[in-house]
Amino acid sequence: MAIFEGQRICIKFCFKLKKRATETYELIEEAFGDAALSRSRTFEWFSGFQKGLEKVNDDQHTGRPRSLRCEENKLKIKALIKSNRRISIKNLSSETGLSYDPETKRQSSQWIERGEPKPKKARFTKSKVKTLLVTFFYINGLVHHEFIPFGRTINQEVYLVIMRRLREAVRLKRPERWQNNDWILHVDNARPHTVHVVLQFLAKHSTIQIPYPPYSPDLAPNDFFLYPKLKMKLKGRKFDKVDMIQAESKATLRNLSKSDFISCFDNWKNRWNRFTTKTLPAYHLARMDVRYLESIVSVLRRVDDTTSTTPSIAADLEKLDPESRNQSEGDPGFK
Helix, strand or coil: HHHHHHHHHHHHHHHCCCCCHHHHHHHHHHHHHCCCHHHHHHHHHHHHHHHHCCCCCCCCCCCCCCCCHHHHHHHHHHHHHCCCCCCCHHHHHHHHHHCCCCHHHHHHCCCCCCCCCCCCCCCCCCCCCEEEEEEEEEEEEEEEEECCCCCCCCHHHHHHHHHHHHHHHHHHCHCCEEECCCCCCCCCCEEEEEEEHHHHHHHHHHEEECCCCCCHHHHHHHHHHHHHHHHHHHCCCCCCCHHHHHHHHHHHHHHHHHHHHHHHHHHHHHHHHHHHHHHCCHCCCCCCHHHHHHHHHHHHHHHHHCCCCHHHHHHHHHHHHHHHHHHHHHHHCCC
């Protein structure tokens, strides 16, 4: 459509002016209002221009794909299932020549009314070949990642070894941060992250760890950004060896661009802002540990020197009277 093509020209113009993706989206939204491109589409086109894309028009599409849902295929599949009630989806696909692309949990979610039965979903048999991946990244890309040996779990001893390797990775990849000890660790509330021996290790090396609110997977970048991207790339494929899974996972991680990580951190800032100023009632905000909120403001400002997303949080902190601040010091609240 012509209106979208005009917006893409504007996005390209902003890119040439060395505007950031977030600034570009805000300008597009201000100029076009309700007709503006979505945030994800704006970031997608901005990323394309960063990679050297010149055209602003859409690629030619082949049209709607031909549907394989017909009576003939239904009868064929029904006959195979009747002859073998234990037949797998993989064997059904090979017998009929029909491909099956499984959906992720996020893709298959749908609204149902109260009292309606849950929708039935086909799924693969769980693979016995599994591997555990640990990742750390910052706004420009990966800092450290490693696979845990088969049969091992992450306890405090394993996590301490990982922390030592992470510090070495920061020393090599972010020397300026290492020299000033100006880097901050953000992890969730998993038990190995919060045990006393780990906290002692972090305190010994003056490593700041952001307090994390309980039951908040939407604030964990690994959960809303990195692992969904890995799942989308690897879904529907069967691996016979752990080495194959690890190789494909590494390839997917290498293909993530700098703009992907920048977009993740922008999203992360917005989620923090919603958490502290919109989703919590005012009395919860007043009873929160003030030091906790101040640490959030500090981290957001470190992520981006422009504090466009933080004034609302800082303003709410200023609204707290001294009595509320003193009460919050003794309130267990969110530690």
